[in-house]
Each structure stands twice: as structure tokens, then as C-alpha cells.
Amino acid sequence: MEQILTKHTLIDANKKRDMIVGFSLLALLFVVLSILEHVLPRTSMLFTVLKKGAIYALVAVSMNLLNGFTGLFSLGQAGFMMIGAYVYAIFTIPVEQRKAVYQYFNGGIIQFSIPVIPAMILGGIVAAIFAFLIGLPVLHLKSDYLAIATLGFAEILRAVFQWDKLGVVTNGSNLLRKYPVFKSVLFPFAVSGVCIAIIVLLINSTYGRAFKAIRDDEVAAEAMGINLAHHKRLAFTISSFFAGISGALLAMFQTTIQASQFKSAMTYEILLIVVIGGIGSVTGSCISSFLFIACSEWWLRFLDNASTYIGTFHVPLLRPGFRKVVFSVVIMLIVLFYQKGIMGEHEFSVSRMLQFFKSLPTRIKNRKQKKVSTEENVDSPDEYEETKDVTK
């Protein structure tokens, strides 16, 4: 019994240490970023990747909340991002610029603008309202059917936003532009960071546990008193809220937006990020979104350059578009070798890493012993024996 108790306090202590280390790592990240901004030129590709990566990290985590933690396979994410982006842009274009932006619609009907942060939150709320309404008829559907239904709704939304008759609000199929944008890479990092932190808090709360129960076994969840309809709607609405906010960020990042950008291909990109990162892992989604954006926008760019020479040797195969071939192969390799994504269902944590490296020598040693005695390992894990040896 005593041994068990010490084990629990050990786990608690590890959790605390992880949190402290995690927060200090985040703080360090912000310091490094602000230093980088002063050192490197603003136009550096690194910043583009970091900005877009942060935005995609948020939408990937929001999708993971749905697909990974609640087990609802939804493909409406691009649609909700579009709503967030449009609401943000529509409400923040300065009044004096509206004449120029809405040139075919007499300056539009909205003749006021609101500050950036409230507009972003409003974008999230409107996306959430749409999600709530869409969720009423479709959320009782299972897996693939739900995916098709949400995908369909996202496509319908995209068409509606391009509709001429709504032009006084949405500017039809024309660009929305001249709304306030961010310059510093710190802004999307801060917004995404806060939003992801809220999602993590939610996942670790009693509601998050209920979501996981629904994912693991719906029948058991319902039998244990979890209202399926209510909780699914909740997850869907919250996920869409954060998708809306990331849409607003994307609008800022791109400086102009148009409904035709938010194609279903965008949802697939996000889905890919979630799958590569690990379905059910927040940190996995974050890591893979930066890797994904870096690969697709930056690291593999050289493959598109047809006239690449090493010395006098003309490198064959390279031509515009070849990047995508290599990229697809890389993704296939990742899926083949990491079937549960980079992180699986686990979260990145410093103590896990340390534990792994610490236990490596003992693991190798124990491999032979384990075959002889499997009973002992159940009660006393490897780390335990180490600490006992030290006290002796």
C-alpha cells in the first residue's frame, strides 16, 4: 500500500513539474520569437511558416477536439473558418474604406466597424451559432454519414457566401480587403496559445472526460447518464467557435479573403495535420501543423526549381509541381511507419522524455530478465527499483 501511495505522489509531482517546465518553455518561445523578429528580416520565410503554422495549429486542435476526443468525424472545418474570416473582415473594415471594398454594392449596408479582438470573438460566436443549427439535424448521424453531411453543409455555406444577392454584406464573390491585419508573429501565437490552452482545459475537465467516454463507447456513455445529443452538440459548437477564431486569424494573415479559398481541400489539409499529429493528441496536432506548413511552403520549395545545378550536373526530375509528389510520398511514409501519428494518443511532456531516456539502459538490461519473471514488473515498474536502490 505504501508503495502505491508513493507512486501516486510521484505521478502528481511529475504533473506539477511538467506544467512548470511547459509554461517556462512557452515563455522562452515567446522571448525567442521576439528576438528573432528583431534579428531577421520581416519577409523571412520563417515568419510566414510560423504565422500560418500557429493558425493551422489552432484549427487542427479544434478539429481534434471533435474527431479525436469526441469521436465525431466531421469535415466542416473549412466552412466554419470561412464564417469566422468573413465575420471578422466584414465588421472591421474601416468605414472610410468601405466605399472602395464594396465598389459594386454601394459601400455595403454595414456602416460601422468594431475593434479587432471583439470582431474575432464575434467571428467565433457566429461560427458556433451556425454549427449549433447544422448540428441539430446531423449530429445523430454516425461516422462517414456525419462527415458527408458536414462536408455538404460547408460547401453550401461557401456557395451562399458568394451569392450576389448577399453582396451588400459579403461582397459577393469579390475580395474582402483593407481590414486590420497583424504584422508581428507574436499575435497569432498569443491568440492560438490562449485558445489552445482553453481547449486543453476543457479536455481535462469533467466535460472533456465525458467526450472521451462518448468516443470510447457511446452505449456505455449513455447508460452512465451522459446525454449524447447535448454533449455532441456542445463539442461541435465549441470546436466550430475556435475554428471561427482561427478563420479570423487566417483572414488577417492573408490580408485579403474570398469564399472560394475555403474549399474542402482545406479541410483535408487540416484533417491530414490531425492524423499525422495523432488523433487524440493536442501537442501532436500543434507539432504536425508546423511541420506540415514548413514542408508544404518552405523546405520542399527547391524541388520546384527546374534549373537546379550541383556543380555542372543538372539535377533531373525537378520541375514545378514535383514538390507535391515528394510531399505525398513523405506523408505516405509517415502514415506507414507511424500508424497512430507522430504522438499517437499521448501528449508531449518533458518528464515523459526524461523518463524515456533514463529508462533506456534499464529497459535494454531488463529485456532479458523480463522473459524470466513477468510477475514482478506488474507491481513495481522499472523506475521504482531505481529509487529503492538509491535509498539503500
Added chain:
Amino acid sequence: MSENVLTMKDITMQFGGVVAVNSLSLEVNKDEIVSLIGPNGAGKTTAFNVITGVYAPTNGSVLFNGKEIIENYPRGKMKKLYAGGERGAYKNHLEPTPDKITKLGIARTFQNIRLWKSQTVFDNVLIAKHLRRTSNVFSATFRLNWKEEKRQREEVSELLNILDLYDVKDELCTSLPYGRQRRLEIARALATEPSLLLLDEPAAGMNPQETEELTSFINKIRNDFKLTVFMIEHHMDLVMDISDRIYVLNFGALIASGTPAEVQSNPDVITAYLGEDKDA
């Protein structure tokens, strides 16, 4: 006689043209342990699924603590197809979802263990506490409910202690041996704070020794948690040992009921289920 906790009145469950349960009426009284037995396919689990709201019955009603919780009559397609009894006796349509019924105080376990596989033992039980929350999603996310959370965690620890599962609380539930997984499922059901516990074949897949342990275990939780127990079981030793009363179901209809001794000597039951050469 003490008060009725659960009353099923003329419950008929018909799937298409198949009548799985036909005009089943039974009563479970407070503090009793009542068993429902019968051959495979007799409709026992279907009856459980009706009580817990998984299926809406085609006809009939269910009362819990004297209050009507489920009622239905042949509607829609069933108007023409209905082949069960007691047609026209019920007029209301009351069809709550399973979570509402659990909230009223009826908890169940499953025939095939249905734990939340990716969760630890502790979390499995803690999630079952979710329905007794007072927090909303906002207060839960920002931990304004920390007092409630702390209380629930203490309650779960206590429950695990009583059920002898505390030593494995941080293990993944699937890593437990079979008997303990069954026990964990009962712990999870108890965490919803029920007054009536439905056990669907709690001894399925257990060896004689484990079955014997289960007998005393069910008695213990019945006394400790002031429960009424209604269970489906095939192990006759367990059933005869533990039950106050027994209902016997065959082809969806009730063929006998009474104390273990009465049921054991009932000729219909012997031919339908127990077998001629049963010497128990």
C-alpha cells in the same frame, strides 16, 4: 410486503414481425435481489434494454418508485403489425433516453463488458460521476467547480477502496483481469448513485471460485449501498443462492415466478430451462 421499486406492466417488445418480449409484467420490491432467468434468446436482455431506455417498448409501461417513467402503445408501422397482448390498454407515449433513466437512479452493467477502453480505472469511475455535476461547461473549463471536482474525486477513491480496486486505480482498465473488469463495471454503475442496480450476467465467463466471490460481493454492495438488485444470470448456483425471488422467461413470455425453491420444482421451468437431470 415492502414497496415496489420497479414495476413492468404488460411490456411487449416487437422488432418487425418478431415478438421478443410478450406482455411481460413483473415487480421488484425494495431491498430485494430478483433474478430473471431463461434460455438464450428468451428476451431477458431485451427486457433490460426496455427498462434502461435503450429500446422503447412497443406496448406497455414501466414504473419506477411508483412513478411512470416509460409508456408506449403500438404506433406507426406497429399499428398493423402488432402481435403482442394487451392492445389498447396504454395511451401515452413516454420515451426517455437512457441517460435520463440513469439520472433517476437506475444503473446497469453490460453482458459484454463495456468499459471506456482508453481510460484508467479511476477515470472510468470518475466519468460516471459526470451526471451528478452542478457545473456547466464554462465553469468546468475554468475550474470554477474545483470543490465539486475534489469531492467527486474523493468519492471515487472511497468507492474504489470499498470495491477493492484502489491499488490499480491508475492502470488502464483493459489491463485488468476479467473478473476485476466486471467488478469495475459494477463500481462504475455504483458511481452514478443508483437505488436500483441492473446486472446483466455478472458471472458470465467466471470460474466457480470467482462466481462464489461474486455472490458475497453482490450481497455486500446490496447492504453497503442500500440497493435493490435485479439481475440476469445463467449460473444456477449463484441465482438460487442469492435471489429472493426469480422470474423465468421463455420465448419472450413469463412461464414461472416465485422463490428459488418454487421455481426449481416448477415442471414448466424444468422442461424449458433447467433440464430433467438437474440435481441442484
